[in-house]
Amino acid sequence: MGFSSWCFLLAFLLSKRAKLFPQNSSTVRSEPNLHKTVMHLADLERYKKFGGIWGSYMGRIPEVYVADPELIRLIFVKDFVHFGDRKDPDFGSEVLNELLDYLPGEKWRQLRTFLSPLFTTAKLKQMSDVMADSTSEFMADLKSECDENGRLKIDCRKRLSAWLIDLFARTTLGVQLEDAKNPDNKFAEAFRKMMGEKDEYTRLYSLSLSFPFLSRFAPTFMDEPTKLIVSTFRQIISSRKMQSSGAPQNSKDFLDVLVDLWSRVNTKEFKDLGITENTIVSQAINFFLGGYETSTTVLSHFLLALAENPECQEKMHEEIMSVLKRKGNTEINHDTIHESEIPYIQACIYECLRLAPPLVRPERICTKDWSYKGYSIKKGTRVMLAAWAANRNPEIYPNPESFKPERFLPENKGSLEPYAFTSFGFGPRNCIGMRFAYEDLKLFAANFAKDFRVEKRQDTEIKYKTGATLLMGFSPLYVDLVKRE
Ligand code: HEM
Numbered sequence: 001m002g003f004s005s006w007c008f009l010l011a012f013l014l015s016k017r018a019k020l021f022p023q024n025s026s027t028v029r030s031e032p033n034l035h036k037t038v039m040h041l042a043d044l045e046r047y048k049k050f051g052g053i054w055g056s057y058m059g060r061i062p063e064v065y066v067a068d069p070e071l072i073r074l075i076f077v078k079d080f081v082h083f084g085d086r087k088d089p090d091f092g093s094e095v096l097n098e099l100l101d102y103l104p105g106e107k108w109r110q111l112r113t114f115l116s117p118l119f120t121t122a123k124l125k126q127m128s129d130v131m132a133d134s135t136s137e138f139m140a141d142l143k144s145e146c147d148e149n150g151r152l153k154i155d156c157r158k159r160l161s162a163w164l165i166d167l168f169a170r171t172t173l174g175v176q177l178e179d180a181k182n183p184d185n186k187f188a189e190a191f192r193k194m195m196g197e198k199d200e201y202t203r204l205y206s207l208s209l210s211f212p213f214l215s216r217f218a219p220t221f222m223d224e225p226t227k228l229i230v231s232t233f234r235q236i237i238s239s240r241k242m243q244s245s246g247a248p249q250n251s252k253d254f255l256d257v258l259v260d261l262w263s264r265v266n267t268k269e270f271k272d273l274g275i276t277e278n279t280i281v282s283q284a285i286n287f288f289l290g291g292y293e294t295s296t297t298v299l300s301h302f303l304l305a306l307a308e309n310p311e312c313q314e315k316m317h318e319e320i321m322s323v324l325k326r327k328g329n330t331e332i333n334h335d336t337i338h339e340s341e342i343p344y345i346q347a348c349i350y351e352c353l354r355l356a357p358p359l360v361r362p363e364r365i366c367t368k369d370w371s372y373k374g375y376s377i378k379k380g381t382r383v384m385l386a387a388w389a390a391n392r393n394p395e396i397y398p399n400p401e402s403f404k405p406e407r408f409l410p411e412n413k414g415s416l417e418p419y420a421f422t423s424f425g426f427g428p429r430n431c432i433g434m435r436f437a438y439e440d441l442k443l444f445a446a447n448f449a450k451d452f453r454v455e456k457r458q459d460t461e462i463k464y465k466t467g468a469t470l471l472m473g474f475s476p477l478y479v480d481l482v483k484r485e
Contacts, residue, residue: 034058035467040360040388043067047389053375063382065361067390069419074372075364075383076426083364083383084429095230098282100432101290107273112432114261115283118254119435126253127171128334128439134167135443136331139451141181143483150483153457155476156300162188164292167440172254172287173236187232193225195293233284234277237262258284291433293471295440297358298349300462300477302445305352305403307456307479312348312405316449317484319344324450332450337442343410345445349438350408350421354397357387357423360472364429387422396420453482 043065046054052068066072075083085104091097100111117123142159146152162183169177169187179185240255241262252260261280264270306313323341324330339346361384370377377383392400396417397407406412424431431437448454457480465473 034469038464038466039469040386040472041464043360043386043389044392047386047392052390058382061382062378062380063384064377065384065386065389067386067393069390069393069396069417071372071375072385072390072419072422072426075370076362076385076429079370080427080429082368082370082377083366085365085367086363086429087365087382093226093230095278095282095285096226098276098279099286099289100283101286107275107279108429110269110273111261111275111279111283112428114257115432118257119432124435124439125334127436128443130171131167131440131443132331132333134163134170135440135447138163139447142481143451146481146483150485152481152483153478154481155478156303157296157474157477158183160299161192161292161296164295164440165191165288168288168292171436172284173233174240174253174255175236187229190225190228191288191292194229195289229285230281233281237281237284254284254287287433290431291437291440294358295437297472297474298352298356298437298441299444300474301356302349302352302441303448303454303479304456304460304462304477305348305355307454307460309403310453312403313449313453316345316348316445317453320446320449332443332446334439337439337446339410342442342446344405345449346442347405347408349441349445351403351405353423354391354407354421355401355403356472357391358472359423359425359470360387361385361469362387362422362425385422385425390420390422393417393420451484453484455480455482 046065047067052066053071054065056063056065066075085108086102088104089097089102091099100108100115103111142152142154162180162185165188166177166180169175169180177185177187237255237258241259258280261275261283262277265275265277265280270276306316319342320332320336323336324332327336329336336342337345363385364383366377366379366381366383369379391397394400397420407416419426424434424437457478459478461475462477463475465475
């Protein structure tokens with residue numbers, strides 16, 4: 001019997017003995033074949049079977065899944081003191097173990113307080129100009145690659161992720177990537193490899209979710225590319241430190257804020273909290289990871305949805321062209337993409353985010369026993385928001401699988417239940433980059449609708465990766481772009 005078989009046997013026995021969460025009709029047994037399961041589709045099946053709450057085990061760790069809006073509100077917002085943390089993973093990297101996503105208690109709170117001002121309206125407007133340039137250059141590149149019939153086949157993930165990584169480098173680090181136009185450039189490749197984009201999850205990976213010490217043998221992030229990325233980020237931050245911009249507080253950019261944090265690592269406050277240089281580098285990487293992969297997934301689904309709904313593309317095109325005509329502009333910028341200017345395009349983005357939330361199971365750890373109306377969750381239980389299921393609540397979204405942007409038009413949006421749109425999470429630990437994300441999604445959508453149509457191909461197919469518990473993965477998604485005259 002091999003090492004992984006022994007671990008599997010142990011996990012199985014322990015899961016049978018675990019008594020933390022009561023077994024009842026809505027409890028699912030531990031899943032040894034997790035690496036073969038598409039998590040968000042499994043969640044949907046369970047939602048149909050059990051309703052808005054069910055339980056499961058990850059090895060011996062009890063888990064509760066919620067998709068009911070009232071339970072989501074209580075757990076993620078109102079009773080945050082019971083559910084303030086996420087799991088404490090070991091990614092096998094001193095830097096990646098410091099990602100804001102996973103920091104606990106006071107350390108998380110302090111860093112979140114330092115980083116939140118980066119996303120104020122004024123800062124976003126400052127970053128938006130850089131994002132707008134990057135987006136229009138991307139459109140120009142795509143146009144220049146079209147054949148004589150104005151068509152271009154793309155692999156959505158590859159093209160969108162390379163563009164977004166460049167956009168993040170420009171907006172957050174103030175650097176332009178070498179060879180940025182090449183979708184296989186060194187930096188983009190390093191991110192893809194670090195995320196193990198082409199790797200399959202194995203049984204050892206399934207086991208590492210029950211036995212975190214095994215994650216050293218089945219790492220979430222690959223070692224070599226991680227080192228390259230860490231050293232590049234470290235270099236960029238140190239060289240800004242040497243230049244010390246001395247910018248006034250209100251015009252500090254992302255890098256200035258990181259440098260400020262870096263200069264405090266020797267203070268008693270930071271030492272007591274365990275905030276080191278690694279913690280600071282990790283936040284820069286976190287913004288890339290949190291931002292490019294998620295936006296790539298949403299925009300890939302966006303292109304697929306448009307290819308399947310050509311009438312939506314025409315409405316989007318008419319909308320953006322009439323805004324540009326009214327404003328006498330040819331360029332799309334922060335003002336052009338205000339919700340009041342492009343309500344239909346914005347509604348299409350909301351509908352994509354509803355149908356394909358890239359973070360499939362935002363999670364919390366219960367740090368203090370909790371109970372409500374006969375439900376009780378014990379300290380130590382992992383609570384997962386089943387995002388795909390919650391966003392398909394048929395009482396709120398009739399015919400939930402169909403793509404209907406009209407649900408999110410200003411005149412209809414008010415009647416929707418806020419806790420049934422879960423794509424950015426909720427409460428004090430919701431997505432810190434949500435406003436940044438809406439900006440890049442809208443800039444892409446508006447530019448795309450102006451310049452292109454998208455069509456399905458014979459080989460267009462979305463095939464989801466199995467075993468991904470956090471971010472939804474999928475195999476290459478090919479579509480044809482068609483240049484508008
Ligand atoms: C379409 C794009 C995006 C989606 C769908 C998304 C979604 C999410 C979700 C669901 C969470 C967990 C929320 C919770 O547990 O309540 C999260 C957390 C986070 N996101 Fe995003 N995100 C996106 C873009 C971004 C961007 C652009 C950034 C950075 C600029 C970012 C940075 C983060 C960080 C740092 C966290 C951890 C926050 C914390 O624990 O305090 N995300 N995101």
